[in-house]
Amino acid sequence: MTNNKVVLNWLNEMAEMTKPEKIVWIDGSEEQLEKLRAEAVATGELIKLNQEKLPGCYYHRTAENDVARVEDRTFICTPTKEEAGPINNWMDPAEMYAKLKKLYTGSMMGRTMYVIPYSMGPVGSPFSKIGIELTDSIYVVLNMAIMTRIGKAVIDSLGDNTDFVKCLHAKKDVDPEERYIVQFPQDSTIWSINSAYGGNVLLGKKCFALRIASYLGMKEGWMAEHMLILGLENPKGEVKYICAAFPSACGKTNLAMLIPPEYLKKKGYKVWTVGDDIAWLRIGPDGRLYAINPEAGFFGVAPGTSEKTNFNALAATKKNTIFTNVAINNDDNTVWWEGLDKNPPENCTEWTGKQVNGKTFDGKLAHPNSRFTAPAINCPCISSEFENPQGVPISAIVFGGRRAKTAPLVYQARDWEHGVFVGATMASETTAAAAGAVGVVRRDPMAMKPFVGYNMADYFAHWIEMGKKLDPEKAPKIFHVNWFRQDDEGNFMWPGFGDNMRVLLWILDRCENRAGAVDSAIGYLPEDGAVDTTDLDLNPDVLKELLSVDKDIWMEDVVNQKEYFAQFGDRLPKEIAKQLEILENNLK
Numbered sequence: 001m002t003n004n005k006v007v008l009n010w011l012n013e014m015a016e017m018t019k020p021e022k023i024v025w026i027d028g029s030e031e032q033l034e035k036l037r038a039e040a041v042a043t044g045e046l047i048k049l050n051q052e053k054l055p056g057c058y059y060h061r062t063a064e065n066d067v068a069r070v071e072d073r074t075f076i077c078t079p080t081k082e083e084a085g086p087i088n089n090w091m092d093p094a095e096m097y098a099k100l101k102k103l104y105t106g107s108m109m110g111r112t113m114y115v116i117p118y119s120m121g122p123v124g125s126p127f128s129k130i131g132i133e134l135t136d137s138i139y140v141v142l143n144m145a146i147m148t149r150i151g152k153a154v155i156d157s158l159g160d161n162t163d164f165v166k167c168l169h170a171k172k173d174v175d176p177e178e179r180y181i182v183q184f185p186q187d188s189t190i191w192s193i194n195s196a197y198g199g200n201v202l203l204g205k206k207c208f209a210l211r212i213a214s215y216l217g218m219k220e221g222w223m224a225e226h227m228l229i230l231g232l233e234n235p236k237g238e239v240k241y242i243c244a245a246f247p248s249a250c251g252k253t254n255l256a257m258l259i260p261p262e263y264l265k266k267k268g269y270k271v272w273t274v275g276d277d278i279a280w281l282r283i284g285p286d287g288r289l290y291a292i293n294p295e296a297g298f299f300g301v302a303p304g305t306s307e308k309t310n311f312n313a314l315a316a317t318k319k320n321t322i323f324t325n326v327a328i329n330n331d332d333n334t335v336w337w338e339g340l341d342k343n344p345p346e347n348c349t350e351w352t353g354k355q356v357n358g359k360t361f362d363g364k365l366a367h368p369n370s371r372f373t374a375p376a377i378n379c380p381c382i383s384s385e386f387e388n389p390q391g392v393p394i395s396a397i398v399f400g401g402r403r404a405k406t407a408p409l410v411y412q413a414r415d416w417e418h419g420v421f422v423g424a425t426m427a428s429e430t431t432a433a434a435a436g437a438v439g440v441v442r443r444d445p446m447a448m449k450p451f452v453g454y455n456m457a458d459y460f461a462h463w464i465e466m467g468k469k470l471d472p473e474k475a476p477k478i479f480h481v482n483w484f485r486q487d488d489e490g491n492f493m494w495p496g497f498g499d500n501m502r503v504l505l506w507i508l509d510r511c512e513n514r515a516g517a518v519d520s521a522i523g524y525l526p527e528d529g530a531v532d533t534t535d536l537d538l539n540p541d542v543l544k545e546l547l548s549v550d551k552d553i554w555m556e557d558v559v560n561q562k563e564y565f566a567q568f569g570d571r572l573p574k575e576i577a578k579q580l581e582i583l584e585n586n587l588k
């Protein structure tokens with residue numbers, strides 16, 4: 001497929017180490033992919049679903065110990081520990097290479113190594129970057145074929161260029177004790193072993209498009225962020241774009257595909273999806289911030305996805321989709337998960353493969369982090385700008401997380417620097433998207449805690465620098481939202497989902513100086529009546545509560561913020577320290 005010497009030498013070196021029985025280049029043709037699907041069905045790696053109801057759809061079940069990202073086994077191997085920073089796992093690159101070489105040696109014996117050339121971003125876009133993933137998993141090949149642009153066009157566009165990310169994945173024994181997800185940012189290299197799940201093995205996604213790309217962005221003057229990108233069209237047909245960073249399983253896919261409440265739909269408001277997980281952001285020649293979605297598909301959380309909550313995501317999964325770790329309805333060979341509807345199948349295979357009566361089963365039929373891999377073009381609300389190589393201009397950046405108490409429904413940062421501080425002080429309850437305890441509040445700056453490829457303090461500094469380079473008149477305004485505030489009984493107080501549109505409209509109005517706000521200790525809050533509650537069955541007292549700031553709880557948070565920032569020592573930008581001081585004084 002290529003005469004690129006650097007590619008071929010690297011490929012040979014990796015093959016000598018892993019010793020596959022054969023090597024197969026993925027050309028991206030439907031014919032080749034179809035052969036691989038058939039092979040995976042024959043070996044049981046995939047199950048073919050009901051082809052009338054779900055054409056082109058397949059099912060995959062992972063090992064029970066391999067169902068989420070593994071943050072404690074994820075490493076950033078920079079030459080010094082300081083470059084990786086205090087919140088990343090680190091090991092000396094030479095030591096890590098030596099350790100992993102032992103694990104990889106002979107790991108593909110008797111197996112096939114697939115070579116997947118892929119592009120993050122439209123092939124040929126100035127934003128785009130190329131990777132090559134070597135893997136011994138057909139499941140990975142088929143997922144990468146949905147999530148990225150793959151094949152001959154990509155390797156052709158690389159030509160003799162040596163600027164590509166070298167990605168190696170071996171499934172090996174899926175042994176959690178020997179599982180490693182390792183980034184070597186200085187070498188543009190990713191090595192992943194002993195997993196076959198999602199973000200651990202689809203190396204274009206979190207490993208490249210966030211960890212390696214965030215490092216490249218810092219060096220080259222752009223940003224790689226854990227953000228959705230959506231376009232909001234008003235009745236005049238004008239579209240404004242918003243990026244939002246929420247931690248894993250905190251609502252990005254849902255917000256990106258939002259369907260407005262009926263009264264707004266009737267007026268002509270629409271939402272268009274550009275991306276649901278990752279944004280690459282650059283400053284354009286006009287001083288504005290532009291974003292592309294480097295991915296080509298959605299690797300979305302299945303549970304909670306229904307016609308009511310996320311019609312568009314569900315519609316996107318009706319063809320050419322791979323489902324992982326959901327439940328199977330044995331009566332018609334279709335899929336089911338908690339929250340799809342209120343009718344679990346009686347004749348059911350739950351996610352680990354046991355035959356159960358879904359109606360009486362006590363437990364989850366689908367794993368809480370079960371996922372669908374769906375082509376973006378399947379989405380009914382995919383933006384016409386999805387393939388735009390220049391990206392879309394961003395009006396607002398929104399941060400958010402799961403906070404039962406502290407954060408109000410929405411507030412606005414006073415300026416860019418304050419906005420960076422708002423992002424840097426993000427915290428959220430942990431979810432099933434990563435292995436470990438669920439529901440524990442942890443600090444997750446910009447939703448990038450698990451994904452930043454260098455020292456988080458330098459990452460904050462990079463955000464501040466980017467702000468200085470933007471035209472101050474055109475820089476996105478920065479906001480914080482919380483869809484997950486709870487009452488004393490633990491119920492969500494805000495209806496969320498489509499009704500989040502009400503908050504987005506306030507945000508865009510603020511960007512154009514149209515909506516009212518009141519200054520508070522933490523930033524600008526919507527003034528009375530500024531969030532439109534037309535046709536919403538919400539007690540005005542509840543909205544008041546949702547928009548309230550409890551100074552005692554915030555003071556506790558400030559104590560925690562201080563402790564958190566202390567670990568960065570002198571490397572913490574002075575702007576962040578100054579904002580912390582302002583917040584503390586405001587709360588006193």
Ligand code: GTP
Nearest residue numbers: 248249250251252253254301303304433483496497
């Ligand atoms: P990753 O793919 O892990 O990065 O997750 P994500 O941020 O895209 O989260 P997603 O949109 O898949 O939502 C995760 C879970 O949160 C799902 O079970 C949703 O149903 C639920 N959720 C999303 N938006 C809302 C909301 O506005 N309110 C409430 N209560 N739940 C929501």
Ligand code: SPV
Nearest residue numbers: 069198199205206248433
């Ligand atoms: C996330 O965990 O944020 C995801 C899923 O989007 S994964 O691809 O596993 O990272």
Ligand code: MN
Nearest residue numbers: 247248249277
């Ligand atoms: Mn994500």
